[in-house]
Amino acid sequence: MDDVVRIFDTTLRDGEQSPGYGMTAEQKLILARQLDELGVDVIEAGFPAASPEDLEGVRQIARAVKGATIATLARCNDGDIEACVRGLEPADKPRLHLFFGTSQLHLDAKTGLNKKDALDLIVRSVRLGKKLFPEVEFSPEDATRTEESFLLEVVQAVVDEGVDVVNIPDTVGYTVPEEYFKRIRLLKEKIRNIDNVIISTHCHNDLGLAVANSLAAVQAGARQVECTINGIGERAGNASLEEIVTTLRIRGDALPFTTNINHEKIFETSQLLSALTGVGAQPNKAIVGRNAFAHESGVHQQGWLKDRRTYEIMTPESVGAPPAQLVLGRHSGRRALAARLTELGHPMTGSQLNHVYDNFLKACEVGKALDDDELIQLALDNRPPPEPPYTINLVQASAGSVKPATATVQLTRDGRTFAACALGDGPVEAAYTAVDTITGYSCKVVEYELRAVGTGRETEGEVSVRVQIAEKTFSGRAVDTDIVAASVKAYLSAINKALALRERIKPPQVAVAEKAPQIISQ
Ligand code: KIV
Ligand code: ZN
Numbered sequence: 386m387d388d389v390v391r392i393f394d395t396t397l398r399d400g401e402q403s404p405g406y407g408m409t410a411e412q413k414l415i416l417a418r419q420l421d422e423l424g425v426d427v428i429e430a431g432f433p434a435a436s437p438e439d440l441e442g443v444r445q446i447a448r449a450v451k452g453a454t455i456a457t458l459a460r461c462n463d464g465d466i467e468a469c470v471r472g473l474e475p476a477d478k479p480r481l482h483l484f485f486g487t488s489q490l491h492l493d494a495k496t497g498l499n500k501k502d503a504l505d506l507i508v509r510s511v512r513l514g515k516k517l518f519p520e521v522e523f524s525p526e527d528a529t530r531t532e533e534s535f536l537l538e539v540v541q542a543v544v545d546e547g548v549d550v551v552n553i554p555d556t557v558g559y560t561v562p563e564e565y566f567k568r569i570r571l572l573k574e575k576i577r578n579i580d581n582v583i584i585s586t587h588c589h590n591d592l593g594l595a596v597a598n599s600l601a602a603v604q605a606g607a608r609q610v611e612c613t614i615n616g617i618g619e620r621a622g623n624a625s626l627e628e629i630v631t632t633l634r635i636r637g638d639a640l641p642f643t644t645n646i647n648h649e650k651i652f653e654t655s656q657l658l659s660a661l662t663g664v665g666a667q668p669n670k671a672i673v674g675r676n677a678f679a680h681e682s683g684v685h686q687q688g689w690l691k692d693r694r695t696y697e698i699m700t701p702e703s704v705g706a707p708p709a710q711l712v713l714g715r716h717s718g719r720r721a722l723a724a725r726l727t728e729l730g731h732p733m734t735g736s737q738l739n740h741v742y743d744n745f746l747k748a749c750e751v752g753k754a755l756d757d758d759e760l761i762q763l764a765l766d767n768r769p770p771p772e773p774p775y776t777i778n779l780v781q782a783s784a785g786s787v788k789p790a791t792a793t794v795q796l797t798r799d800g801r802t803f804a805a806c807a808l809g810d811g812p813v814e815a816a817y818t819a820v821d822t823i824t825g826y827s828c829k830v831v832e833y834e835l836r837a838v839g840t841g842r843e844t845e846g847e848v849s850v851r852v853q854i855a856e857k858t859f860s861g862r863a864v865d866t867d868i869v870a871a872s873v874k875a876y877l878s879a880i881n882k883a884l885a886l887r888e889r890i891k892p893p894q895v896a897v898a899e900k901a902p903q904i905i906s907q
Pocket of ligand 1: 458552
């Protein structure tokens with residue numbers, strides 16, 4: 386028996402039929418081309434009888450993708466088989482994939498056929514399939530809950546009909562590795578001419594065992610694994626392609642098998658699926674999740690910095706993922722924080738570092754990790770620039786039920802005073818437009834929060850604002866009895882941080898009146 390495990394990708398059929406993963410024919414074609422580059426042996430492109438769109442999607446893939454075998458699914462009836470003929474007509478390497486529910490539950494609930502009639506129908510369909518297609522695969526659906534003697538009878542019958550692949554689906558993710566291993570072994574031992582066919586696995590993940598079960602089947606003699614990118618599929622999904630092929634690569638000592646997969650394409654394929662469907666892999670997903678190569682705990686970070694193998698069994702590069710990251714969160718040590726701040730242009734040591742580290746831990750208390758922008762802000766908050774680039778001289782706003790509101794703002798920078806007036810829907814918007822006119826920046830307010838501080842007549846307004854400037858975000862906070870003034874102070878504090886970060890920032894490009902206010906219309 387050879388040691389090559391064929392990878393049958395069913396992302397476009399079993400994966401696509403699960404909630405949230407629907408794709409247009411065009412999107413399916415994009416993914417199919419990528420799967421071909423990834424090196425899968427078979428692409429299950431769809432279920433042509435399901436809808437005219439499915440049929441059209443299959444035809445486009447069959448026309449364009451020439452490396453992999455293109456398979457399509459059909460129930461055991463003439464209509465479904467004819468739809469596959471039409472769908473696969475342009476394919477160079479077509480395969481018909483027939484299925485029929487063989488467990489007593491499926492017979493009773495779905496078809497109402499007795500075993501003999503079911504077997505006759507299966508044999509008739511495989512015979513027809515063999516006349517029309519160079520390759521036929523048969524799946525006794527719910528095989529792991531099918532009575533052992535009936536499963537043997539069905540598999541023997543389809544092997545006698547010359548089927549090319551026999552798939553043993555664990556349709557509801559019910560089996561466990563040892564039991565599944567035994568079932569595949571039983572077929573190897575009891576079925577005549579079983580060595581003329583490829584035994585395939587198709588495991589669902591209802592108990593989280595899809596990958597383990599698939600690998601057990603490979604150990605028992607299966608040489609095709611049906612799986613999906615990111616493990617998507619009905620309910621809890623199918624066996625995950627990236628987990629199967631990477632386990633076979635990394636644990637070749639325990640599982641001496643190979644695949645035809647180009648491993649460096651794994652990450653980009655996973656990302657492409659997420660981009661096409663809008664559903665990303667869970668952060669801790671093995672191999673392709675955003676945290677799959679991230680280290681947060683101080684102990685891990687120190688070990689990893691000395692020798693990556695302490696906490697890494699494969700490199701991210703080997704699956705095409707971006708380099709490993711040290712995530713700075715509440716488990717990170719002072720040393721990792723200092724190293725990152727130095728990389729970001731804010732070196733610090735001693736009491737200053739201690740102070741920033743304390744604030745860093747407070748910021749992480751909510752359980753989140755901090756990104757680079759947040760770290761820079763932490764550093765800047767603790768080392769305020771000696772002179773903020775802009776200071777406020779005057780904020781004057783007028784607003785009421787008659788719109789628009791107006792605002793006049795006067796700011797000083799490098800000893801020069803600039804003033805601007807602007808209109809807006811409300812006084813804060815008008816004041817922000819006036820500030821933008823002076824600074825020359827077009828800032829996007831991504832978050833604005835106004836809170837009352839204190840009670841009664843003494844209540845003050847506390848404004849927290851997050852502003853996006855040239856794709857980076859900066860935050861500012863200020864308190865004032867006047868909420869427009871608090872809003873402008875907070876806004877300017879964010880802009881000053883941006884200016885402090887970019888030392889070579891250009892002076893305002895927009896001509897604004899020095900001292901004399903200028904009216905800027907909307
Ligand atoms: O899960 C299943 O049984 C299937 C078959 C159609 C192969 O998807
Ligand atoms: Zn399935």
